[in-house]
Structure formats: C-alpha cells, structure tokens
Amino acid sequence: MTNLSIQDRINQELNKILQALQQLEIFLRELSNQSDVMYQNALINSIALNFHGVYTGIERIFEVIAKKIDQRFPTGDKWHRDLLEQMSVDIPRVRKAVITEETRLILDELRRFRHLVRSAYSCQLDEEKVLIIAHQIVNSYQTIINDIQLFCHNLSKGET
Structure with missing residues (x-):
C-alpha cells in the first residue's frame, strides 16, 4: 500500500x-435540555455508543x-493497549x-472505558462516568487529531 492510500484510509476514518463526534x-x-428520565437514559446510551465509535475509529x-x-x-x-503503546514510540x-505521550495517556483512559461500554449492559453504565469521558473526548479530540494529522503530513513528505 502506498503512502497516499494509507493517508486516504486515515482521512476516511478521520471523517467518520x-x-x-458531532453526533456525540x-x-x-x-x-x-431534557427532563424525561427515559429519554435521558436513551441519550446516555447513545453517547456511550458514539464514544465507542470514536475510539474504535482511532484504533x-x-x-x-x-x-x-x-x-x-x-x-x-492486551493487543489494544499494546497497539496504543506502539503508536506512541518512534520505530527507528x-x-x-x-501520538505524543500525553495523547497516549488520554487514549488509554478512553480505551479502558470503551472496554467497559462493550462489556456492560446499557442499564449498568455509570451515567456520570459516561458524561465525564464524553466531555473528555470532546475536549481532547483536537489534540488527538493534530497528532494524527502531523503524522500524515510527515508521511506525505516521506518523513515517517
């Protein structure tokens, strides 16, 4: 696979x-804006599912x-954790x-929570934790994407 097609695949995934993230x-x-508890629970589940999608796309x-x-x-x-570690180191x-070490730490917390989302029934999700993680990914998204885009820029210049 050429560097261009690798970049194309990365960019397609970034768009998804x-x-x-916009849906989140x-x-x-x-x-x-909601006071209906059932609707709030549905939104919490949707937030968790979208969070799962964001992390899976990064992975x-x-x-x-x-x-x-x-x-x-x-x-x-432990391949999920090892993959994250692999992305945070130079390979001579x-x-x-x-990604930077800072980004790896952010993503590692998100990875662990994604595992919880995958493993739990929706009624078992901790609403407060879902919201904390959702806000964290919204707030750190640009840092994560900047790392990946810088990598793509270096890839296009042949500086991987």
Missing part, C-alpha cells in the same frame, strides 16, 4: 470519527499504521511516533 456533541446538548487508524507501515501488529489479550528507520 468527526461525524460520530448533539446528544450532550440535548441531554442538558482502526492505528491498525492501518501498524500493519502497513510498521509491518507488525500486536497480538494477545520506520517512522516517528504517531
């Missing part, structure tokens, strides 16, 4: 992530980079780090 922001605004970008550029993809029970003669 942006759509999910709409749900957060709607939640603050898909990292999978493309790991498989197509690094030529190595983590395996085992292959590529610079895709």
